[in-house]
Amino acid sequence: MKAVVYNGPRDVVVKDMPDAKIDKPTDVLVRITTTNICGSDLHMYEGRTSFETGRIFGHENLGQVIEVGAGVQRIKVGDYVCLPFNIGCGFCENCERGLTGFCLTANPGSAGAAYGFAEMGPWEGGQAELLRVPFGDFNCLVLPKDAREKEDDYVMLSDIFPTGWHATELAGLRPGDSVAIYGAGPVGLMAAHSAVVKGASQVFVVDTHPSRLALAEKLGATAINGVGDAAVEQIMNLTDGRGTDCGCECVGYQCCDKHGHEDNSATMNSLVASTRATGGIGVVGVFVPQDPGAGTDLAKEGKMPFDFGSFWFKGQQIRTGQANVKAYNRQLARLIHQGKAAPSQIISHRLHLAEAPDAYKHFDDRDAGWTKVILKP
């Protein structure tokens, strides 16, 4: 099968790999029809993780079931399924509680499992023609009859729509609240879409990319062009000096030679400043864990010089982490089915799998107009 394979920092190739196949009786084999490139892929693409060369990318996957293992009962050949990026077993203590992003079986002793990801288990990715889905009965969301017609909406259920929704949940957003979302990448835009759907009174989206900010406006948010103090000042003016009820961090670790963001804590300090006292802050942006070999590189160590004093003084709350995609999926699928949510609005490019190397480059460079890339194998 053709697959998008990591070949070293900022180097991916599309090449023939052994076909994915059923390995355990509980596996399901899916022919991928849509698979997305995600901002999270860039942590590996840029070479700052332990992702090994030769591994297949891709954790935002949708396709049709072509084979099921002998122990699979619920999923049938022919089903169109969207696959939450977190792989859960369904029976460990965390999965039982709905914390499928922290499954103790699929990646023992670590913080959850995912397809095509560093430090999240051995599972291969779905930027390929075929994907093996472990614990298939648990990890497939069977899509409604309009699966083909709304495929580009449903594929967003694999990660960024639930992740954006999760950001607003972690922040404690309630109808009528105001919210500031830092980052107008796909995740921030999905947080904005979620906030609008949930009935927020004011939704601000902070970034400096005009094309991404234009999409935020299209989703019904107010664009804040600027970062740091400049962004905070605009938000304070638009909330009569009060700040927003809550805030979302949808940027994460951005420090690299290429993008020149030197301060890994910029968004956290801005969030503390632009959120009202006792307000909630939801952090879904990924901060790469401490790498003991990183020497004095604060960013690579996963540490940040964050103003804890201001945060404490304002009595705010911070909640963090991977989205437990499965916990939101069924409800968000219904919103799409009923036409009340349309996450595909943020797609900028629909390309063939073979075009992945070029797409990674443009997306990584944050080239104008490149927001969300979906690949059709």
Ligand code: NAD
């Ligand atoms: P992205 O890199 O395309 O978007 C990030 C955006 O933030 C860019 O548009 C950039 O211009 C902007 N930005 C940079 N510095 C900023 C600043 N100081 N203030 C405001 N905006 C700033 O990525 P994405 O796909 O939207 O993903 C965003 C983050 O979410 C990544 O860290 C990704 O790994 C993470 N993520 C987390 C989960 C989860 O489950 N928690 C799931 C998916 C993605």
Ligand code: ZN
């Ligand atoms: Zn993703």
